[in-house]
Amino acid sequence: MATYIFKETQRFSQLWIWVLLAFSAGIVLFSVFNPYESNINDIWIPLGIIGLVFLLFLSLSLKTRIDSTSLSFSYFPFIRERKYSFQDIVAMELKEYNSLWEYGGWGIRYNFEYWAYNTGGRFGIIVKTKDKKFLIGTHQPEEAKKALAMFEEYKSQNHGS
DSSP: OOOOOEEEEEOOOOHHHHHHHHHHHHHHHHHHSOTTOSOGGGGHHHHHHHHHHHHHHHHOEEEEEEOSSEEEEEEETTEEEEEEETTTEEEEEEEEOOHHHHHSSSEEEEOSSOEEEESSSSEEEEEEESSOEEEEEESOHHHHHHHHHHHHHHHHHTTTO
8 A cells, every 4th residue: 555644734824814814903003093092001902802813813723644544633723633543434535615605614614514624725625434524624635635545545455444
């Protein structure tokens, strides 16, 4: 069996997200220097919230790894590493999807059928276990196909178990 390792780390890198955050921070900062503002101490709470949101978006990362026997992923800072042996996975497939329409956006989402973990893009790996189904977004569909082929080879050699 081929020993290919698929590794991907994703972050929120869409320009529009950062522009929106910067615009929000600009409004807060503008109000600090507004001569009509009566109490400058009122600005620290909104400024702190904006700062925390910036830190959250900077720290968010979706890490995926598929090796010859397992799939693992984490979505820092919300989900620690989850690891699934190929023996526990019934099926994996690459899917092209629209996160906004199918899940209502990006991040950790649920569409009443299964969970999705993504940061953007239009491709994902659907993973089905005996009792779970979820999607992990990927920005590298061609590389993911190689990992899925390795999974299929594993399943065929082990008679689907």
